[in-house]
Amino acid sequence: MTEIEHYQKLKLELRRGVLILAVLAELREEHYGYSLRKNLLAKGLEIDEGTLYPLVRRLEKQGLLTSEWREESNRKKRFYKVSEIGQLTLEKLTQDWHQVEETLNRILN
Amino acid sequence: MTEIEHYQKLKLELRRGVLILAVLAELREEHYGYSLRKNLLAKGLEIDEGTLYPLVRRLEKQGLLTSEWREESNRKKRFYKVSEIGQLTLEKLTQDWHQVEETLNRILN
DNA sequence: ACACATACTATTTGCCATACAGTATGCAAA
């Protein structure tokens, strides 16, 4: 493994925990998979389908969001939205995030 | 698994990628394992030994830091410090971090 | 004796990325 590959891997690790939080936050408003992905991309977060779908699946299994098949524009799509528990979890995680942010920035100085 | 356990796990995920960056940053100055851990703790980042030691071992294997056994205060300790490559990687990752920070905060609003 | 200092490892668990694998719709060119 080259240095560059190592670096890329570390960079991925950095994104990792953030994904869940981003998805939860974005799903305060209802989205289907594709639009969720596009929205996150527009805000600067690229996430592959093969990463996103298992992720929402996991979050749903944990009760943090709900999903429903519906037809829209002649197409069946699966719509996701945070549950109440998901909303609470999001709020707590947001606080945790700000703490992590502070701590790391303190260390980086 | 209960909701609380899920939450705790997510919180851990959030810390995850940050650890490497924190360790690299802290090792701009030389430390041995124990003092490294104490230092990070003092700055608000708790990290278990069982996490820290494999981590530094990994970073060393990747060439991001060097280590050396030395005696100090009648005790042999293993001292760690970032290498040149580690320093460069740290700088790049720091930029990446700030970008992640921006992106996530944008999504959270 | 006890607490603290110091270092290290094995196992378990879970997740992300990668790659693979589709269906359906609209539109343009042939």
Added chain:
DNA sequence: TTTGCATACTGTATGGCAAATAGTATGTGT
């Protein structure tokens, strides 16, 4: 008009890696 291509849209399998957990072990000062 049908072939083909783009893009919308949704998933699954697996492999490798990493953090947490729960240990082992020795030394030192009080």
